Amino acid sequence: xxxxxxxxxxVDGEVKKVTNELLTAGRALGEPSAVVVGAPGDAAKLRExxxxxxxxxxxxxxxxxxxxxxxxPKVDVLAALVATTSPxxxxxxxxxxxxxxxxxxAARIGxxxxxxxxxxxxxxxxTVTQSVFGxxxxxxxxxxxxxxxxxxxxxxxxxxxxQGAATEEAVEVPAVDPAKSAKITGREPIVGGDRPExxxxxxxxxxxxxxxxAESFEVVEKLADxxxxxxxxxxxxxxxxxxxxxxxxxxxxxxxxxQLYIALGISGAIQHRAGMQTSKTIIAVNxxxxxxxxxxxxxxxxxxxxxVAPQLTEEVAKRxx
Amino acid sequence: xxxxxxxxxxxxxxxxxxxxxxxxxxxDRDSADAVLDEINERAIEEALQIKEAHDGEVTVLSxxxxxxxxxIRKALSMGADKAVHVVDDALHGSDILQTAKVLAAAIGTxxxxxxxxxxxxxxxxxxxxxxxxxxxxxGYPQLTHVREVTVDGSTVKVTRETEEGLTHLEASLPAxxxxxxxxxxxxxxxxxxxxxxxxxxxxxxxxxxxGVDAGDVGLANAWSTVVEAAPKPPRxxxxxxxxxxxxxxxxxxxxxxxxxx
Ligand SMILES: Cc1cc2nc3c(=O)[nH]c(=O)nc-3n(C[C@H](O)[C@H](O)[C@H](O)COP(=O)(O)OP(=O)(O)OC[C@H]3O[C@@H](n4cnc5c(N)ncnc54)[C@H](O)[C@@H]3O)c2cc1C
Ligand SMILES: Nc1ncnc2c1ncn2[C@@H]1O[C@H](COP(=O)(O)O)[C@@H](O)[C@H]1O
Numbered sequence: 001x002x003x004x005x006x007x008x009x010x011v012d013g014e015v016k017k018v019t020n021e022l023l024t025a026g027r028a029l030g031e032p033s034a035v036v037v038g039a040p041g042d043a044a045k046l047r048e049x050x051x052x053x054x055x056x057x058x059x060x061x062x063x064x065x066x067x068x069x070x071x072x073p074k075v076d077v078l079a080a081l082v083a084t085t086s087p088x089x090x091x092x093x094x095x096x097x098x099x100x101x102x103x104x105x106a107a108r109i110g111x112x113x114x115x116x117x118x119x120x121x122x123x124x125x126x127t128v129t130q131s132v133f134g135x136x137x138x139x140x141x142x143x144x145x146x147x148x149x150x151x152x153x154x155x156x157x158x159x160x161x162x163q164g165a166a167t168e169e170a171v172e173v174p175a176v177d178p179a180k181s182a183k184i185t186g187r188e189p190i191v192g193g194d195r196p197e198x199x200x201x202x203x204x205x206x207x208x209x210x211x212x213x214a215e216s217f218e219v220v221e222k223l224a225d226x227x228x229x230x231x232x233x234x235x236x237x238x239x240x241x242x243x244x245x246x247x248x249x250x251x252x253x254x255x256x257x258x259q260l261y262i263a264l265g266i267s268g269a270i271q272h273r274a275g276m277q278t279s280k281t282i283i284a285v286n287x288x289x290x291x292x293x294x295x296x297x298x299x300x301x302x303x304x305x306x307x308v309a310p311q312l313t314e315e316v317a318k319r320x321x
Numbered sequence: 322x323x324x325x326x327x328x329x330x331x332x333x334x335x336x337x338x339x340x341x342x343x344x345x346x347x348x349d350r351d352s353a354d355a356v357l358d359e360i361n362e363r364a365i366e367e368a369l370q371i372k373e374a375h376d377g378e379v380t381v382l383s384x385x386x387x388x389x390x391x392x393i394r395k396a397l398s399m400g401a402d403k404a405v406h407v408v409d410d411a412l413h414g415s416d417i418l419q420t421a422k423v424l425a426a427a428i429g430t431x432x433x434x435x436x437x438x439x440x441x442x443x444x445x446x447x448x449x450x451x452x453x454x455x456x457x458x459x460g461y462p463q464l465t466h467v468r469e470v471t472v473d474g475s476t477v478k479v480t481r482e483t484e485e486g487l488t489h490l491e492a493s494l495p496a497x498x499x500x501x502x503x504x505x506x507x508x509x510x511x512x513x514x515x516x517x518x519x520x521x522x523x524x525x526x527x528x529x530x531x532g533v534d535a536g537d538v539g540l541a542n543a544w545s546t547v548v549e550a551a552p553k554p555p556r557x558x559x560x561x562x563x564x565x566x567x568x569x570x571x572x573x574x575x576x577x578x579x580x581x582x
Contacts, residue, residue: 011485070463070464070465070481070488070490071453071463072463075457095483095484096449096466096483096484096485097483097485099448099449099450099453100449100450100452100453100463100465101453102450103417103418103421103448103450103451103453103454103457104450104453104454104456104457106418106454106544107418107421107454107457107458108457111544112544112545113416113417113418113450113544113545114545115417115448115450127548131553132341135553136552136553137341137550137551137552137553138550138551138552138553139341139346139547139549139550139551140547140548140549140550141545141546141547141548142545142546142548143544143545144543144544144545144546145544146544178492178493179460179462179493180456180460180461180462181462181463181492182462182463182464182479182490182491182492182496183490183491183492184488184489184490185478185489185490185491186488186489187485187486187487187488187489188486188487188488188489189485189486190484190485190486197484198484199484203581227582238503245468245482245501245502245503246482246483246484246486248502251335251444252359252360252442252444252502254484259581260576260581270335270336271335274335277556281579281581282556283572283575283576285568285572289561289563294558294561295556295558296555296556296558297558297559297561298559298560299559299560299561299562299572299575300558300559300560300561300562301561301562301563301564301568301571301572302561302562302563302564303563303564303568304564307564307566307568307569308564308568308569308572309569310569311567311568311569311570312568312569312570312572312573313569314569315569315570315572315573316573316576316582319573319577319582320582
């Protein structure tokens with residue numbers, strides 16, 4: 001079976017959920033080989049989880065430089081592996097960094113770039129499904145020429161476990177040319193506490209300008225916490241300083257597609273909807289009965305979020321016992 | 322004295338309805354109003370701030386149809402010095418890789434470039450990949466998705482902001498930067514700026530001027546092809562109730578009914 005290279009998205013010695021989705025997609029196209037690019041020791045911590053989602057091989061590309069420069073080491077390693085393994089496709093997460101890695105890789109190897117797939121299909125040539133303009137259009141695309149380099153949207157398809165051998169094979173990280181790369185001089189990872197990451201969460205509770213202040217975002221957080229949800233925010237809430245920018249949902253923020261999205265005090269502007277309207281179920285609370293968010297909500301309550309949300313929090317807590 | 326090239330793109334206004342054309346599945350540019358992409362205003366603003374601090378020259382570059390001149394004029398009226406507009410019918414339907422190659426060739430026509438500044442992600446294609454691909458093609462370091470930039474001699478330091486949090490980066494010039502939404506508040510063009518922009522030079526180039534083969538660009542030569550495109554049926558509004566003091570409980574009941582809790 002044809003080999004499919006899967007770039008492992010990992011942080012702090014753990015794979016991100018999207019890696020399992022990539023391996024699942026890889027199995028639809030051939031036999032997935034996981035590619036770990038990172039600091040020495042990273043791959044050992046990830047192997048078990050990669051095996052559980054069907055990685056036949058694990059290519060281990062570890063060095064200090066691999067973790068010390070932005071994007072280019074990953075492209076270098078993948079390009080070298082493409083040359084030695086002649087894979088059927090390369091799969092990368094459509095995260096901020098993954099989109100950059102896949103774009104550069106396609107440019108370097110003369111591959112076909114297929115971005116932000118929500119599904120992949122083997123069969124007669126590889127086809128990907130994409131959702132564009134914030135979910136307004138569904139598109140199927142193919143590589144016209146060259147190796148398909150595909151970025152896959154986190155949460156786009158469902159991960160399915162399958163045992164793989166996960167045989168490790170060390171590969172070299174090509175030397176970094178500092179004139180052509182950006183050196184990482186420091187990191188301040190998001191301290192999200194125990195909340196799931198926004199793009200990976202199955203439930204998202206978002207607050208908008210209606211929340212009114214940074215302090216009152218507690219109302220949003222409390223509901224999120226009983227539901228095991230991630231917290232999101234509208235751009236107006238972010239711009240007003242109520243919540244940090246990395247939690248912005250929408251066209252210029254994150255695109256989320258959870259099982260359940262709860263919008264509190266969000267009007268539902270087109271740019272906000274672009275980032276959340278593919279959610280399976282949408283609940284909205286807004287005191288304005290005319291707010292456009294109600295046009296796409298499965299269940300809407302016209303009312304004050306400061307009355308409705310705490311009551312919902314309490315009800316959910318009760319049911320969990 | 323950094324020479325800065327700012328990449329700007331005209332996009333359909335996100336407030337209007339955006340469509341794919343029925344015939345070839347490319348962006349239907351006539352169906353929506355066209356505007357300078359908001360993120361590119363921030364790219365221009367950052368370039369102007371760097372220029373104000375260090376001198377230098379700001380060149381605006383756009384690859385797009387005739388009417389992209391409006392976007393270019395807006396950039397010039399904000400304060401950019403001159404512009405290059407690559408316009409060619411052969412480019413219709415070009416994909417991300419082809420567009421990046423044309424942009425790289427056009428950047429090559431500007432002398433002694435120190436910085437290329439782009440938006441991090443365009444609001445129509447949302448590829449979020451052009452700046453990185455340009456860095457690849459030009460052999461420059463990429464400092465992308467940034468919310469803070471400092472240029473110090475031949476070194477550039479930035480803070481990158483992504484879903485991972487903040488990353489501090491450092492590289493040598495020349496380099497490619499892409500700006501995020503939180504980097505600055507773009508200035509409004511002044512009346513004086515608008516008048517001055519009318520006289521600023523705009524060089525118009527086609528692909529042959531760039532030494533790019535017309536057989537390498539455009540829909541027919543793209544690396545990827547759309548085989549099918551369908552509008553998704555719009556979401557329908559569900560139930561809407563007034564809160565009578567039991568709104569929270571009613572949502573909880575709904576969620577139980579849907580087996581969501
Ligand atoms: C290029 C561009 C990109 C953009 N990108 C994004 C993006 O990525 N994400 C994004 O969100 N927006 C984006 N926007 C902005 C978008 O157009 C809206 O301005 C924004 O989404 C509004 O946020 P909001 O709904 O929180 O605020 P508002 O529109 O001010 O709505 C607040 C709502 O809260 C309700 N409310 C107030 N008090 C209460 C209460 N006590 N209880 C219940 N309801 C209450 C009000 O009725 C109102 O409907 C973008 C705009 C542009 C031009
Ligand atoms: N056709 C184009 N002309 C000029 N700049 C562009 C073009 N396409 C993309 N860019 C630049 O690249 C950025 C990111 O675009 P994208 O990778 O398409 O999301 C944009 O904000 C622009 O600065």
